[in-house]
Amino acid sequence: MGFKSIAIAAALVLSSGMSTAALADYPEKRIDLIVGFAAGGGTDVMARTTAPFLEKYLGNDVSVVVKNMPGASGQIGVTAVAEAKPDGYKIGTYNLPGTMARTLDRNADYNADSFTYLANVVNDPNVIVTPKNSDIDTMDKLVEAAKKRPGAVTVAMSSLGGDDHFFLQKLTDVTKADYTVVPFSGSAPARSALMGGHVTMGIINISEVVAFRDELNVLGIASEKRSSMAEDIPTFKEQGFDLVNGALRGFVAPANLPENVRAKLLDAFQKTYDDPDFQQAMRRSGNPTELALGDDFKTLNAEQLELAKRIWETTPWK
Amino acid sequence: MYGNLIDALPSVLSMGNLLAVIVGVVAGICVGALPGLSATMAISVLIPFTFGMDPLVALGMMAGIYNGAMYGGSIPAVLLRIPGTPAAVATSFDGYPMAQQGRGGYALQVAVVSSALGGIVSALVLMLLAPPLAKVTLLFGPTEIFWVAVFGMSAIVFLLGGDVIKGLISAAFGVFVSLVGADTITGAERYTFGHLELLDGINIVVLLVGLYALPPAIGLLEEIRDFDTENTGRLNTTSIWKAIPGMLKYWKTWVRSSIIGVFVGILPGAGGSMAAFLSYNEARRASKNPDDWGKGEPEGVAASETSNNADTAAALIPALTLGIPGTAVAAVMLGGLLIHGLQPGPMLFRDNPEIVFGFMWQFLFAAILLIFLGGALATNSFAQVLRLPRPLLGAIIISLVFIGVYSINGRMFDVYLMLGFGLIGYFMDKLKFPLPPVVLGLILGGFAEQNLRLALRIGGGNWDILASSPTAKVLIGMILLVILSPLFSRLMRARKAKRVAE
Numbered sequence: 001m002g003f004k005s006i007a008i009a010a011a012l013v014l015s016s017g018m019s020t021a022a023l024a025d026y027p028e029k030r031i032d033l034i035v036g037f038a039a040g041g042g043t044d045v046m047a048r049t050t051a052p053f054l055e056k057y058l059g060n061d062v063s064v065v066v067k068n069m070p071g072a073s074g075q076i077g078v079t080a081v082a083e084a085k086p087d088g089y090k091i092g093t094y095n096l097p098g099t100m101a102r103t104l105d106r107n108a109d110y111n112a113d114s115f116t117y118l119a120n121v122v123n124d125p126n127v128i129v130t131p132k133n134s135d136i137d138t139m140d141k142l143v144e145a146a147k148k149r150p151g152a153v154t155v156a157m158s159s160l161g162g163d164d165h166f167f168l169q170k171l172t173d174v175t176k177a178d179y180t181v182v183p184f185s186g187s188a189p190a191r192s193a194l195m196g197g198h199v200t201m202g203i204i205n206i207s208e209v210v211a212f213r214d215e216l217n218v219l220g221i222a223s224e225k226r227s228s229m230a231e232d233i234p235t236f237k238e239q240g241f242d243l244v245n246g247a248l249r250g251f252v253a254p255a256n257l258p259e260n261v262r263a264k265l266l267d268a269f270q271k272t273y274d275d276p277d278f279q280q281a282m283r284r285s286g287n288p289t290e291l292a293l294g295d296d297f298k299t300l301n302a303e304q305l306e307l308a309k310r311i312w313e314t315t316p317w318k
Numbered sequence: 319m320y321g322n323l324i325d326a327l328p329s330v331l332s333m334g335n336l337l338a339v340i341v342g343v344v345a346g347i348c349v350g351a352l353p354g355l356s357a358t359m360a361i362s363v364l365i366p367f368t369f370g371m372d373p374l375v376a377l378g379m380m381a382g383i384y385n386g387a388m389y390g391g392s393i394p395a396v397l398l399r400i401p402g403t404p405a406a407v408a409t410s411f412d413g414y415p416m417a418q419q420g421r422g423g424y425a426l427q428v429a430v431v432s433s434a435l436g437g438i439v440s441a442l443v444l445m446l447l448a449p450p451l452a453k454v455t456l457l458f459g460p461t462e463i464f465w466v467a468v469f470g471m472s473a474i475v476f477l478l479g480g481d482v483i484k485g486l487i488s489a490a491f492g493v494f495v496s497l498v499g500a501d502t503i504t505g506a507e508r509y510t511f512g513h514l515e516l517l518d519g520i521n522i523v524v525l526l527v528g529l530y531a532l533p534p535a536i537g538l539l540e541e542i543r544d545f546d547t548e549n550t551g552r553l554n555t556t557s558i559w560k561a562i563p564g565m566l567k568y569w570k571t572w573v574r575s576s577i578i579g580v581f582v583g584i585l586p587g588a589g590g591s592m593a594a595f596l597s598y599n600e601a602r603r604a605s606k607n608p609d610d611w612g613k614g615e616p617e618g619v620a621a622s623e624t625s626n627n628a629d630t631a632a633a634l635i636p637a638l639t640l641g642i643p644g645t646a647v648a649a650v651m652l653g654g655l656l657i658h659g660l661q662p663g664p665m666l667f668r669d670n671p672e673i674v675f676g677f678m679w680q681f682l683f684a685a686i687l688l689i690f691l692g693g694a695l696a697t698n699s700f701a702q703v704l705r706l707p708r709p710l711l712g713a714i715i716i717s718l719v720f721i722g723v724y725s726i727n728g729r730m731f732d733v734y735l736m737l738g739f740g741l742i743g744y745f746m747d748k749l750k751f752p753l754p755p756v757v758l759g760l761i762l763g764g765f766a767e768q769n770l771r772l773a774l775r776i777g778g779g780n781w782d783i784l785a786s787s788p789t790a791k792v793l794i795g796m797i798l799l800v801i802l803s804p805l806f807s808r809l810m811r812a813r814k815a816k817r818v819a820e
Contacts, residue, residue, distance in 0.1 A: 045659075075517070107512065193459050286659075318505055
């Protein structure tokens with residue numbers, strides 16, 4: 001009896017000792033990085049660009065393996081992350097405002113509390129574009145046209161409930177004018193319809209416009225400061241319109257991640273972001289970077305959810 | 319710009335890059351020939367592996383796979399009436415009857431030569447005319463694309479065959495399947511019953527495999543003697559070089575189908591199946607003996623196979639210049655470019671000419687290689703498959719489609735869905751409902767709906783917008799011509815007959 005209880009105690013001590021050791025040694029096996037989109041998209045490229053840097057800064061010869069779980073505009077992948085075991089071996093990509101907007105317009109099996117927020121690394125601000133041969137090449141002309149006949153300005157953008165749509169809501173509020181939404185499936189078809197002159201203006205992101213500067217007028221960019229990708233584009237704030245908005249992409253883990261694992265991951269993301277090679281790789285793939293780490297990211301998420309809620313309650317899109 | 323084309327040639331001809339194209343073509347033919355596996359899938363599986371590779375090796379492989387698979391799909395379409403890819407449905411119309419008559423080998427030779435020619439034309443168009451054709455793409459806004467979809471639908475009229483009511487029911491079923499999933503405008507869920515897996519709609523491969531591959535595979539298991547093994551087992555092939563001179567009489571079909579394929583390719587979203595259906599129709603309309611079609615007319619195989627390959631490189635024109643892929647495969651290939659930091663747009667041609675123009679050369683080489691690799695591979699290897707005992711062949715096909723459908727998204731849900739379609743297909747087959755209208759209905763139904771709604775939004779709810787642009791007017795004229803011309807000719811014939819009677 002005595003021996004047995006000692007043995008159990010010893011085993012307990014040993015196992016607990018082992019488990020703390022295991023946590024201290026995180027990572028000690030492969031880390032899966034879930035991407036909710038097919039290989040080759042913007043989010044996937046971000047994940048694949050980041051993975052080798054994470055491997056480098058997490059140490060222990062860990063491998064970070066990108067796994068694509070496409071479907072339901074990212075919802076399947078992000079749900080898998082929310083429902084995973086919070087041990088740091090399954091993390092995933094995260095898109096704003098989409099991921100939060102889906103908790104409003106669909107039945108989602110997760111909410112804002114389902115995640116440990118690691119790092120948001122991409123901030124891709126919205127821009128307003130018109131065809132090169134359009135008369136509307138300044139914000140003032142645009143507002144004038146929109147006020148002259150409500151709904152006469154048609155706006156090409158990608159789907160409803162995304163950053164483009166939320167930007168349009170802000171634009172509607174700020175300019176006190178009405179616009180007609182034309183939601184294409186994706187930014188590229190929206191941009192092409194604009195270039196063909198089938199719509200008046202378009203709302204896309206700065207990364208989607210840099211290759212098309214000769215074909216499009218860019219009326220402004222919805223960021224606090226001018227973008228390093230196109231220094232000549234004035235911000236809306238400079239032009240007297242209080243408009244800041246964009247698409248955000250980052251990384252999350254399931255909620256209740258052990259504190260030491262979280263600290264290790266945050267440290268690795270900070271070092272990754274500070275690595276000039278990472279910055280160069282992101283620039284090459286057309287991803288404008290801006291870091292929001294840990295709690296900052298959590299605050300950012302809460303703001304985005306608040307914005308989505310406000311728009312959903314006043315002007316639901318479905 | 320043409321100088322850039324020549325500059326890109328040396329690196330394409332390097333050993334590694336050339337080998338990549340060869341491997342791609344062989345892999346593509348195999349993937350296309352195996353029911354359930356598609357080029358879209360093969361390329362999406364490949365993309366993650368290419369992340370660290372030299373871009374031209376990766377792109378060469380993709381170009382090879384794309385061209386190879388478009389031809390490979392015709393092999394089971396001809397030999398077993400199971401189209402290996404959606405674009406090979408029209409190939410089976412005449413290819414399978416030819417195989418039943420013991421002319422399967424010739425059908426495959428016509429298919430490979432036509433595929434190669436279509437591919438060569440398409441690659442040349444991509445190389446020489448990409449920028450001007452991108453301007454043509456821009457003419458097509460939502461209104462015009464809606465009319466293109468209606469034009470494609472009018473082809474259904476001809477695919478109905480004998481029983482018009484049954485044909486229309488089939489087409490309506492296809493359109494119904496296209497409705498499943500999130501509404502493309504508002505995101506509202508339709509017929510998803512709370513399943514996230516259904517939100518993106520039903521993948522064409524799941525439907526195609528369920529309807530086309532499962533029932534014949536079950537047939538192989540249950541009614542062994544129903545399959546005409548006597549003739550389909552024998553291919554009766556002569557050397558492809560001896561067969562080519564006899565095919566030269568199809569030149570008109572080759573030219574017409576190449577033009578149709580390229581045109582459909584530069585329009586975003588339609589894809590190889592629409593190209594094949596349209597050009598099959600046009601070829602039959604132009605034929606002197608339209609009544610022989612569907613009973614083993616080699617020209618039918620030529621029409622379908624030329625245009626589904628002519629669609630390949632052309633689909634990359636809007637993809638490379640505007641970022642809007644012309645087909646599902648081009649969409650995945652775009653991902654393959656993005657992963658190498660190659661952003662579509664006019665800057666791509668300026669910043670990375672050696673890669674873009676190299677990629678175009680690879681398309682040309684892949685098309686030419688088809689003649690050398692395709693003919694031999696099909697007749698020597700895949701045709702041997704037919705010598706397998708029938709139940710074994712059926713079992714192999716069933717396991718292949720399970721693997722193929724599972725690997726599209728890596729989930730069992732799609733497999734169950736495919737089994738459901740298999741059941742529907744089995745009964746449609748027994749009740750003699752035609753299958754092609756289902757495929758066309760699925761492809762074009764959603765396409766027409768989304769663009770009509772976008773057009774009406776742009777027009778502020780005013781239907782006048784649908785006939786406002788010159789391009790739209792031309793398209794409406796073409797649709798009326800296609801629908802009314804058979805009526806008109808029937809009327810003429812009736813009047814003539816009456817006069818003769820009098």
